[in-house]
Amino acid sequence: MSSGREDGGRPGADPVITADEVRHIAHLARLELTDREIEWFRVRLGAILEYVAKLNEIDIENVEPTSHVILMENVLRDDVVRPSLSRDEAIGSAPSSRNGFVAAPRIIETDDSGVV
Amino acid sequence: MEYEAIIGMEVHVQLKTASKIYCGCSTAFGAEPNTQTCPVCLGLPGALPVLNRKAVELGLKAAVTLVCDEIVERAAFARKNYFYPDLPKGYQITQFGAPLARHGRIEIEVEGQQKEIGIRHLLIEEDAGKLIHSEGESDVSFVDFNRCGVPLLEIVSEPDLRTPAEAHAYLAALKEVIEYAGISDADMEKGQMRCEPNISVRPRGYKEFGTRTELKNLNSFRNVERAIAFEIERHIGILERGEKVEQATMLWDERAQRASPMRVKEEAHDYRYFPEPDLTAVTLGRDLAAQIRAELPELPRAKRARFVSGYGIAPEQAAVCASSPAVADYFEAVAKACGDGNEAAKWIVGVVASAVNEGKWDVNAPSVAAEKLAALIRLVADGAVSGIAARENVFPAMLERPGLEPEEAVDELGLRQMSDEARLEAVVDRVIAANPGEVVRYRRGEEKLLGYFVGQVMEETKGRANPKIVNQLLRRKLASG
Numbered sequence A: 001m002s003s004g005r006e007d008g009g010r011p012g013a014d015p016v017i018t019a020d021e022v023r024h025i026a027h028l029a030r031l032e033l034t035d036r037e038i039e040w041f042r043v044r045l046g047a048i049l050e051y052v053a054k055l056n057e058i059d060i061e062n063v064e065p066t067s068h069v070i071l072m073e074n075v076l077r078d079d080v081v082r083p084s085l086s087r088d089e090a091i092g093s094a095p096s097s098r099n100g101f102v103a104a105p106r107i108i109e110t111d112d113s114g115v116v
Numbered sequence B: 001m002e003y004e005a006i007i008g009m010e011v012h013v014q015l016k017t018a019s020k021i022y023c024g025c026s027t028a029f030g031a032e033p034n035t036q037t038c039p040v041c042l043g044l045p046g047a048l049p050v051l052n053r054k055a056v057e058l059g060l061k062a063a064v065t066l067v068c069d070e071i072v073e074r075a076a077f078a079r080k081n082y083f084y085p086d087l088p089k090g091y092q093i094t095q096f097g098a099p100l101a102r103h104g105r106i107e108i109e110v111e112g113q114q115k116e117i118g119i120r121h122l123l124i125e126e127d128a129g130k131l132i133h134s135e136g137e138s139d140v141s142f143v144d145f146n147r148c149g150v151p152l153l154e155i156v157s158e159p160d161l162r163t164p165a166e167a168h169a170y171l172a173a174l175k176e177v178i179e180y181a182g183i184s185d186a187d188m189e190k191g192q193m194r195c196e197p198n199i200s201v202r203p204r205g206y207k208e209f210g211t212r213t214e215l216k217n218l219n220s221f222r223n224v225e226r227a228i229a230f231e232i233e234r235h236i237g238i239l240e241r242g243e244k245v246e247q248a249t250m251l252w253d254e255r256a257q258r259a260s261p262m263r264v265k266e267e268a269h270d271y272r273y274f275p276e277p278d279l280t281a282v283t284l285g286r287d288l289a290a291q292i293r294a295e296l297p298e299l300p301r302a303k304r305a306r307f308v309s310g311y312g313i314a315p316e317q318a319a320v321c322a323s324s325p326a327v328a329d330y331f332e333a334v335a336k337a338c339g340d341g342n343e344a345a346k347w348i349v350g351v352v353a354s355a356v357n358e359g360k361w362d363v364n365a366p367s368v369a370a371e372k373l374a375a376l377i378r379l380v381a382d383g384a385v386s387g388i389a390a391r392e393n394v395f396p397a398m399l400e401r402p403g404l405e406p407e408e409a410v411d412e413l414g415l416r417q418m419s420d421e422a423r424l425e426a427v428v429d430r431v432i433a434a435n436p437g438e439v440v441r442y443r444r445g446e447e448k449l450l451g452y453f454v455g456q457v458m459e460e461t462k463g464r465a466n467p468k469i470v471n472q473l474l475r476r477k478l479a480s481g
């Protein structure tokens, strides 16, 4: 970062990203982080966000939003069935499987714990 | 206090493609679990999706069918990120921000009242896998990834529905046009059509909406209607007690006939949508939409109206004759070939519909060609065979032997009616001569004896005399004595 600042934000001003926001993002990505790591990411992510925020200074009034850098369009395939993987290839590396199904921890319940 | 329910509907139908939306795996129903997957739909590292052209075309067809005012010019895809056992990639490729089409509409009819329901948007996306639970093991989900990547059309309505019956009518109307236009088979039992109604209740006359809840796990129109009725009553109960409805996703329990809030061990959704880097955008030229519009089949509502006005048949008959594109084409072919739309409709509604119900008739491959049925209808009109014999003997014979001509069948079965007036007159004369006593009684006013004479003529002719001609002859001869 050109500013070389380590606090991810101007001193005294609100941090660009808070520790709680970092914790939330880590949870969404299913990452378990220590408090030290949270602080480390807060600073690093803050610096990145600040850097990217420079783009806000540019006048983009007449610029179409870009979602791709490759200038390709209409890459389509015909509706033709191709061979799939065998079941063993498909689920062989799952941690747990039974009767051709992948077995996973159940995460939904109703209040009646009825079958969903 | 009087309350009013505000109902919106999110419907997903499976687009009628042979292969998945971003890979070449089959979409066939009923395969063994996890036998229709590949690196793309399993989200294995390095696999790249390629969009199925047919899925885009069917989506556009839906946009045209549902009269969308706005079809996006450049369709793009986005990733919706979340973790769930049925989603091996960890994200769903869907559309976000710029759906395929917006501002459509569909007409529904409830108790004879027409109503237009707005369609907010249509988009195309991929389905997730299927979780199966066994009663004994409450902590395990068994996962089948075959459905991952199956193309779906999401149809979101405006909150224009007010009653469970309207919700039912909306789904029925949607299913009808979607099936008719060949966009989806929309078979709920096969998971090809799923719906999630959202419901809020407010005191009648209020402008503000109440708190919404969403209903899931509905696998038939009947359940949709019941679950909505249950949820409306539940909301009203809460409001009557002076409490507040909590925003929730409710799961319908078919056995208990009640909905309970879903508990998800997960926090509020935060999907972090971003443009899908592995798919390019698709420019949908106006030409394509125009071409699809031009190729769109006549939809059921228009077809029924045309049948009523064009062939002079009753609306109930038109409903049967237009029940699917195949039946409608068959009806029109018969009507044109025999020149009598009314008779053609009677045959479709009566005889053909029964054969379909009994599993003896495949609407897509009629066992009796339209020209042959038309020929049989003409034989009845010409008096060569009676209507009853045609229905009960000739038609079943033709059904069993598809090549059989009606003319041949009538002769083989010995059912040709005697319509030759001269020959019938001779029989009538013999019958009159043989029954002098009855003739006298008839002439004295016992007119019901006409039936007796008709019976005698029928006996002499082994039931083959044309009853219309026999009646005319008898009346004339008996009157002039």
Ligand SMILES: [Zn+2]
Pocket: B020, B023, B024, B025, B036, B037, B038, B039, B040, B041, B042, B149
């Ligand atoms: Zn695949």
